[in-house]
Amino acid sequence: MTLMQSQNLQFEPLTAIHADALFPILNTSSVLAFIDPTGEPPSLEELRAEYAARERGPVDLITPAEKWFNVAIYLKADSPTVVGRLEATSYGEWGEIAYLLGEAWWGKGLAFEAMSWWHDYLESLVPEAQWWATVHPENQRSIRLLTRLRYEEIDPSRRPNLQSYDPGDLCFVRSAPAKSQLQRSPIHK
Template identity: 40%
Template sequence: MLIERITPCGRGDARPDPEEAGTTGRLAIAPLTAADVEPLAERLWHEAVYRHLGGLPAASSAVAAWLHGTLAGPRPDQPPEQWLNYVMRLADGGEIVGLLQATLHEGIAEVAFLLAPAHWGRGLAAEGLRWLHETLGRVSPGVACWATTVPEHRHCQALLARAGYVRAEPPVMPALSTYDEGDWVYCRPGE
């Protein structure tokens, strides 16, 4: 999904509860705030991060604009959605390492994660995704989680499989806002 597709909107009730923060052992995770946007955008503005997301934006400011849009929430004229956006930091030192997202709509959760390349291969995305699943279990008990990726993104597919996701084929999948023609779709049943 291209980051330009999400436009700033503004429904504040769609934001995560500030109390929904926690730690995982190596990560401190908290709702994304305006103060997090610039440093997170700088960390994520990397060709390797956007290789499978439509290409590197022209500048980190484009990533920051997209992140500000996620803070604003869905447009008032959209069907009801709740956007949960969390920043991941190293518990030891507080360095920002990535972003976790969930969009709750129509009885499902669409999840996504982005991690700065300097922290790849250490299990941090898996750790963050486990925390997100636990949070979703409290926020929306029993909700099924859905994720999309391009067929070439083997690391993402392996991570989703380790997290309990199973590949789904259309027409089994619901209408997903993150789906682009040709994407592979994964589902993790609600608990």
């Protein structure tokens, strides 16, 4: 079982309890800019209900293999602070990921750290899944993050069922690690 922590962060399965801490993070125009540019941000009550539903899991399944994964991200400290959330939905051999961090924690490499842990964690639970992401073309921070995580841009028509795709989005898929990275170093006696 993958530990629910990385060097600077720890992770907890997302529940309604996390709504209070994530509410002010989500109510920031910079955070919403590319994930919900036109819509109203959810109220605290709506967010609690949404996270409770996420905790219960999928209802109207797209495929029987559908699984939901959601965690709150905490910055490690004497009293850990919620700084964001990670999401993933898998449909057997493929899945979609999403992520957000409060603006105060951008530009420190923490999203990369969280997402590196997230891929290790998901790999331990659904090793067969190939991960896809959709991004607004002007969301340069997100595109840089995906590129650092070995995602490559791909034509969205290659995966017509992407739930997070909005017209005009760029689409990315995570490439497999290079064979050399998979090979173990020889043991020298």
